[in-house]
Amino acid sequence: MVESSGPDAVLSIRDLCKSFGALKATDHVSLDLRDGEIHALIGPNGAGKSTLIHQIAGTLRPDAGEIDFLGQPVGHLGVAERARLGLGRSFQVSSLAPEFSALRNVMLAVQSRQGSSFRFFRPVMRDASLVDPAMAALERVGLKDRARIPAAELSHGERRQLEIAIALALGSRAFLLDEPMAGMGPEGSRQLTGFLDRLRGEAPILLIEHDMDAVFALADRVSVLVYGRVIASGSVDEIRNDAEVRRAYLGDPA
Numbered sequence: 001m002v003e004s005s006g007p008d009a010v011l012s013i014r015d016l017c018k019s020f021g022a023l024k025a026t027d028h029v030s031l032d033l034r035d036g037e038i039h040a041l042i043g044p045n046g047a048g049k050s051t052l053i054h055q056i057a058g059t060l061r062p063d064a065g066e067i068d069f070l071g072q073p074v075g076h077l078g079v080a081e082r083a084r085l086g087l088g089r090s091f092q093v094s095s096l097a098p099e100f101s102a103l104r105n106v107m108l109a110v111q112s113r114q115g116s117s118f119r120f121f122r123p124v125m126r127d128a129s130l131v132d133p134a135m136a137a138l139e140r141v142g143l144k145d146r147a148r149i150p151a152a153e154l155s156h157g158e159r160r161q162l163e164i165a166i167a168l169a170l171g172s173r174a175f176l177l178d179e180p181m182a183g184m185g186p187e188g189s190r191q192l193t194g195f196l197d198r199l200r201g202e203a204p205i206l207l208i209e210h211d212m213d214a215v216f217a218l219a220d221r222v223s224v225l226v227y228g229r230v231i232a233s234g235s236v237d238e239i240r241n242d243a244e245v246r247r248a249y250l251g252d253p254a
């Protein structure tokens with residue numbers, strides 16, 4: 001179960017370290033995310049999963065280590081610059097405007113990507129340069145028929161899909177998804193699992209998730225974080241059968 005950074009690695013992290021005082025929240029973590037895959041990051045509460053995602057997204061600065069995205073180092077870049085390169089983070093804080101329609105929400109993203117916030121001559125909702133790409137993004141996530149519905153009236157799962165449509169409209173080339181299944185009932189989880197399964201074809205996903213049914217159904221690879229260290233990385237079967245993982249995380253007695 002050796003982690004290697006192949007030529008198709010979209011995101012590559014090497015020896016990332018982050019301490020809070022004496023606590024090593026991220027302890028020499030190395031992993032990569034390859035084109036077309038879902039790489040799940042699992043581990044007990046407090047293992048350092050969110051801290052790792054923060055460092056990748058740029059909201060936390062590592063003490064040491066390297067982060068490469070699409071073949072270039074991004075560790076020195078801020079959040080907005082990484083997002084502009086296509087490193088999309090979603091689900092921890094919802095970015096939706098609840099009173100706006102799904103379409104309008106995505107149009108705001110298209111507009112911000114185009115860098116033009118003032119349009120004096122055309123009513124926004126008839127501006128094809130905004131509507132067309134926004135509709136295309138909604139279609140890619142299966143929400144085209146829900147375009148005119150206010151975000152607040154969408155189901156929990158549909159709001160997740162809308163957030164992904166926004167990320168796609170912003171040009172995301174990889175997704176960092178932090179517990180997308182949180183707050184979902186069984187039916188919502190099942191539908192979102194199907195959606196994420198298809199989404200990996202749009203862009204690879206680094207998935208933090210406590211819902212093991214979803215992880216085992218979706219992940220091409222799983223990395224297990226315990227006390228800030230990757231204790232194992234491999235296929236679902238390898239992880240399920242790894243004695244150390246079972247002891248540390250999956251509930252086997254020591």
Ligand SMILES: Nc1ncnc2c1ncn2[C@@H]1O[C@H](COP(=O)(O)OP(=O)(O)OP(=O)(O)O)[C@@H](O)[C@H]1O
Nearest residue numbers: 020023024025043044045046047048049050051052
């Ligand atoms: N800003 C901070 N200052 C001090 N300690 C922090 C800070 N952020 C996180 N920690 C600590 O770092 C460790 C890792 O936390 P983190 O939230 O990354 O874990 P996690 O794996 O995402 O947990 P969960 O599954 O509960 O979300 C924890 O012990 C946490 O208390």
